[in-house]
Amino acid sequence: MAAKKNGPVIALGAVLAAGLAAPLVTGSPLGFYLEVLIGGLMAGVLYSLVALGFVLIFKASGVFNFAQGAMVLFAALALARLAEWLPAWIGIPAGFPALTLAFVLAAGIMVGLAWVIERIVLRPLVAQDPVALLMATLGVTFFLDGFGQTIWGSDIYKIDLGISKDPTMILESMFQGGILVSKEDLIAAVIAAGLVILLALFFQKTATGRALRAVADDHQAAQSIGIPLNRIWVIVWAVAGFVALVAGMVWGAKLGVQFSLAQLALKALPVVILGGFTSIPGAIIGGLIIGVGEKMAEVFLGPPLVKMWDLAGGGIENWFAYVLALLFLMVRPEGLFGEKHIDRV
Amino acid sequence: MKLRISIAAAAVAAVTGALAPAGAAFAQAKEQFFPVLSYRTGAYAPNGVPFANGYVDYLKLINARDGGINGVKATWEECETGYATDRGVECYERLKGKGPTGATVVHTLSTGITFALTDKSFTDKIPIITAGYGRADSVDGQVFKWNFPLGGTYWGAADMLVQHIGKKEGGLDKLKGKKIALVYHDSPYGKEPIALLQERAKMHGYDLSLLPVTHPGVEQKATWLQIRQNRPDYVFLWGWGVMNSTAIKEAVAVGYPRDKMYGVWWAGAEPDVRPAGDGAKGYNALTFMAPAGIGKVHQDVIKFVHDKGQGTGPKNEVGEVLYNRGLVAAMMSVEGVKRAQTKYGKKPLKGEEVQWGLENLALDQKALAAIGFAGFADPISTSCVDHEGGSSARIHTWDGSKWVVGPDRYTADQQIIKPMIKASAAKYAQEKKIAVRDCAKELASSK
Amino acid sequence: MFYRENGQFKSSYREDQQILGIRQDRWFIFGLIAFAFLVVPFVASDYMFRAILIPFLIVSLAAIGLNLLVGYCGQISLGHAAFMAIGAYAAYNLVVRFPQLNFLLVLVLAGLIAAGVGILFGLPSLQIKGLYLGVATLAAQFFIDWVFARVKWFTNYSPSGSVSTAPIELFGYKFDSPVERYVLVLAVVIVFALMAKNLVRGHIGRSWMAMRDMDVAAEVIGIRPMYAKLSAFAVSAFYAGVAGALWGFVHLGSWEPAAFSINFSLNLLFMIIIGGMGSILGSFIGAAFIVLLPITLNQVLPPLGALVGMNFGTAMASHLEFMIFGALIIFFLIVEPLGIARLWAIGKEKLRLWPFPH
């Protein structure tokens, strides 16, 4: 019975593992292979950060928050612009001090935003159909896109964390040509890991965090032990806003802060599908799988495909994540860490 | 409730406005109307804004300094396309009937919109200027009566880049076995140069790899990993908006030398390099018509427009690459009208009349100097057969704080491009069932 | 007072099953159609036709298609524009390769090809539901976009990847001017809207709605989920395909895959949610809302700003447009989560009693 159910999962895993190993077998240099792997992991970290925001909100309020991407953009814009303006306004030195203060202010703004969203959007729609709530978050997305550009501007802005962008070579003795890593990527990974630890501590050790977990498990039970649902929602949206700020900072530092940041958020959907809608570890591992999968596919699978069918260029990473998530769904509908759901009649 | 009523009222107003015969009230006004399709929001705003500012500033200058185009006041209205084709079409439809004579000439500022409007131009009879973009085959004025890719096309641009690296290598024959990667925006814009690069690859034996980047272009990790693996000798960058700066950043991250990177002229402006910081040092791009810098026309803009508090954008952007290109684009519109006025008189002209002006442009160095564009625009001389009017460009290099223009001027090799244009235009004419003009005959009958 | 059904008796089941059971409704709709055919062509401007009416009608058709799937059958699709792309490219290839084909036939064939692809991407719906299914349709969106951007055959080896269509000709008559095109689109859309209405009031429509409302119960009374879901995907994709072909041939004239991007898909979804899920009329209302609102805001905001002494540039107007659009979506959801069509129905019910409160 168990073997029968897990059969397809194992089969898919085997195919993926084989795909992962294939480049090595066909003679790609190990050093380069590792670089692609690292590149994929780094992209995956960024996906994970956005997916984390989705999962937090979905877990606590059952709302699929389409606006997470817009929140990332909004937070990043706030951070970048405040860091730029603060020195002129209050005369603190530009660079790290201004950035720190800007970070604190931006976090405050995200909390305020969470409060406003709860008040104006979620509260009137409480107990509505999930689709209506999803749509409402789409409305929030539009609003934030316009509002963010109005107050922060629509140019490309820099977030300068003061990290060198030049790559460094490591392990040159082990591989021919060495492995290229960028310090920026490493720091991004460290920040992401730090955030996850922080969240874990928050959920495990603080009273609020425990309350949030209670809500996630059972709304009614949580209410009956005296936790006001409204406040919980504000808190969880604020936490998601904070996660968005961190994601925006890391992304913004890497790519520059611009309107298009919000578009990357769509990638979080396959990530949460893969990881399960309610699982924080799922969001992280899902993000990494998607990141590695699509970079590997693009670099190693793309060129042969282009040759074989005489395509006009590769670009399969555009759909790879979704197709991967789809395949995965077909064999395991509840996601990696999701809860299984049985229909009752 | 109140909100809803006012929305309804607004909608009614808009509809009736659209229904009313456009411009009846202005029939007597001595005005020439220029629609301005721009994008000041969205993923491409960083590049769209300075261009639009330059364009509008020049029209303001014409009115403030010269009192209009030979006494005909320039009017304009901006419409936000967001770089989206359907919005662009809507904007065009909205603006084309405005002013006493309708839209004079339209700059689409997007290859996608160009494709869509080209179809409509045959019935609307409004010329489309695509200075340095648009469809390459529209050089053929016999098929594309209304399109004017003035000053250059992407086929020309790609050709010049190949010439440049050929020269660097010590001869085009030295390109044999070299590897060139094209990193391009995955849209008609980015795909246009492929045909020419493949044609040239056949001639010189270099190896071309194609690396598309999806809109908006912030995800290029895999692209640059491939570049790191293949180590092409040169990378051509055909990007727009945030894609360009991202490409440079990713190049830094994989350690690809920036001085081996060559951008098209839309990937060689300040917003493309500034976000990359020091990493952009050594990056090259084509520059056609208008390099960065201040010339006579800029001084005029500052004096007549900005100093009067009428500047469209911030003053310090005057003289930047894309701003200058906006100025040049507006200059082309105005010069087209001026030329047409010599035939039809100094009054508001119809698009159809301006088409003649654009087709008979003869802007030599002297004429350009007279309007303040010395050093900021190249001579243009168009005809019924050739709607491009000359195609030349230089390479400029970012030194970390400004663009440094290289010494060599390249001209597209028409021997290669002409037949491609002919073939492509003929295919279009056949698909669309368009009657091809006979330029020799038209010329004879007009004399 | 005026909207009352007193004295309108049904003496047969057939009469009772009419689409518009109430006489006033019938007059209203017939009047509207007559107005659209007989009056609009003579009074509207080119701008109205090309920038508003034609896109509105085509998008309505696509929204009807999506509504059949999402609103009637309860299967979410986040990638419906991809099926429009299939229709558009299918039509393009049919016309290029078989130039003598009648345009109406091309439309139907394009729809059928889209329906085939729709069935293919509907297969996951047999196993997964809700947002999970949304991912399957997103996969369709991105994969199909990619195919048309990459496989050169589909664009007839066009160097720029953009395709251009030939002028539309039907029975030797050329549809060149905006008015002619409008009438053509109007006729197609009305016919297809009527067919959609017929479908949803018949047993197939009932099997879709049964799947939507309670899939287990539907199975128990003998509705095959596979047939119901896949037929919904097929019909829905068929509509999208026809709409896509019209969008390409009649509205754009030339296009690239970006014309059918994910944003288009999301917009279609907005339309049916704002207009009303499970309502053909709602599809039209939603399409009107989404097509007209941004354009109207874009045109109305600057003069309104000028009235209060503010001068917004196009950038500001465009940001405001985003904000108001987002705010209105939220507003409508709060006022009536079931869409404008529902508000309309409530209004009609009130009108029936008017001027008496009970």
Next chain:
Amino acid sequence: MRQRKIGEVILDVRNISLSFGGVKALQGISFDVREHEVRAIIGPNGAGKSSMLNCINGVYHPQEGEIVFRGEVRRDMDTHHAAESGIGRTFQNLALFKGMSVLDNIMTGRNLRMKTGILAQALHLGPARAEELREREFVEHVIDFLEIQAYRKTPVGRLPYGLQKRVDLGRALAAQPQVLLLDEPMAGMNLEEKQDMCRFVLDINDEFGTTIVLIEHDMGVVMDISDRVVVLDYGKKIGDGTPDEVRNDPEVIKAYLGVSH
């Protein structure tokens, strides 16, 4: 008094076992149902009654055992096959199609018999129209029978609970099943509504000759209207026989009254 005699065994459930994960919902249940009889399944909450019905019409697939329906032996049923071969069903928690009117809900019961294709439907061609009218006529008959004429066009969500139950019954009835599985048809009803429902159940049995398998908690009702009773407890069968036999079965008494669980 009854017009139709109880006949041969029409449905035979043999040794059915069903488990979810580690939870054993049913363990080796066997019983039979004869044609035209009213068969009740009773038992405390969680006894596995609904699971039993779900196995019979294929919503759940038992791991062991077989189901014989009209001589056809099946390892497990699939829902569609069950419906097609004449097993109808109502639900414990209302499973009506909330977005549809009463008429449409009951019309779905006729879906099995409606065969016209998509194109005929879309174009509203003659055959499609004729079919629709024909089935409508039958459905009107059901509506008359259940006395819900006034609510034909009302969305079912707006009806009071008791009437919704009736619509649920009507939908199942419209399919003209040979065996009708009723899952707590009277739960949550007041006395009057219960009496109505009893009358309908008996009338259906009588007028249409439909065999009825019902789950019910109200012992009074069960004892009044059923011919034979199966008693389940914790997934096991603990009693089977006529109401009188069951009532006096010590096992059953223990399960119901004795040691509290």
